Amino acid sequence: MIRGVNRNLFDTAAAYDQAAVLAREVGARMAERLDYMKISPPRIADIGCATGDGIRALQLRYPKAQALAIDVSLPMLHGVRARSSRLARLRNHFFNRGPQLINADARALPLADNTLDVVWSNLMLHWLDDPLPALREIHRAMATGGLVMFATLGPDSLLELREAMQKVGADDTVRRFIDMHDIGDLLVAAGFADPVMDMEIINFTYRHPRQFLADQRHLGVRDAFLGQQSLRTWRKIFSAWPRNQEGHWPLRFEVVYGHAWKPSPRTMTKRDAAGNAIITFHPR
Numbered sequence: 001m002i003r004g005v006n007r008n009l010f011d012t013a014a015a016y017d018q019a020a021v022l023a024r025e026v027g028a029r030m031a032e033r034l035d036y037m038k039i040s041p042p043r044i045a046d047i048g049c050a051t052g053d054g055i056r057a058l059q060l061r062y063p064k065a066q067a068l069a070i071d072v073s074l075p076m077l078h079g080v081r082a083r084s085s086r087l088a089r090l091r092n093h094f095f096n097r098g099p100q101l102i103n104a105d106a107r108a109l110p111l112a113d114n115t116l117d118v119v120w121s122n123l124m125l126h127w128l129d130d131p132l133p134a135l136r137e138i139h140r141a142m143a144t145g146g147l148v149m150f151a152t153l154g155p156d157s158l159l160e161l162r163e164a165m166q167k168v169g170a171d172d173t174v175r176r177f178i179d180m181h182d183i184g185d186l187l188v189a190a191g192f193a194d195p196v197m198d199m200e201i202i203n204f205t206y207r208h209p210r211q212f213l214a215d216q217r218h219l220g221v222r223d224a225f226l227g228q229q230s231l232r233t234w235r236k237i238f239s240a241w242p243r244n245q246e247g248h249w250p251l252r253f254e255v256v257y258g259h260a261w262k263p264s265p266r267t268m269t270k271r272d273a274a275g276n277a278i279i280t281f282h283p284r
Helices: 013-019 021-034 053-061 074-083 086-095 132-141 159-167 180-190 209-219 222-226 231-240
Strands: 002-004 043-047 066-071 100-103 116-122 142-153 193-206 249-261 266-271 277-282
Touching: 021 053, 021 116, 021 142, 021 193, 021 249, 043 053, 053 066, 053 116, 066 074, 074 100, 116 132, 132 142, 132 180, 159 231, 159 249, 180 193, 180 249, 193 209, 209 222, 209 231, 209 249
Parallel strands: 002 100, 043 066, 043 116, 066 100, 116 142
Antiparallel strands: 142 249, 193 249, 266 277
16 A cells, blocks of 8 residues: 655656666665674565666565565555566565555655664765755664664766866756765754764766756656756757766766764753752753
């Protein structure tokens, strides 16, 4: 069953799958990081699940866990179902073994407090102008000792494109991304403990920039990602975009990886005017 509201951010799940090369690569590298986590979570969730690569990987790793696939786009959730095998769909129908599909915004999760043990989010946070409300909501929904693991884009992404825009005097309409250190600070502000952050550059090459624009259109996010430019301006930008030795157009993505834990509540001792201790509980 798909729960929630309909927000059609993407055209079709099939088109998304054809273009989501970066998301699949980053998801595979996130999964490698889980090898170092000695956990057996009862409840797992992929927030911003798209067509379900992440939640399927989590279910293979933690087959006994209850799984939730959460996305703001209803077509993406239909894509999760469509990409499941017939056997998996039957098992889900009769034995409730597949992921529960939830159509929801990361900033307003329809989940009770202390519900999740692992939250996974692959390339979702950079679509939020301010990730802090979503991180606080994830923290609220997580059980004590729970793990949040995510990847997002950093500020050095699409550098070649920005430089080409600057050369031709075009407005830099490319979406801005948050620095790794600032994201670490947001994790602490949201109540998480022991954040670990790192980053890497993943380089792509395109036979022509139109291929890149087509990918963003298939992902359903071209205007949100790149802003609006006229066709004439795009041609100028393409001409100023330097090629590599093979004659292809390079483009880098700074991928920021992070994980953190939800700590146990701790006591803070305060005293009233008479000097008596006042005990309160609050997240770290």
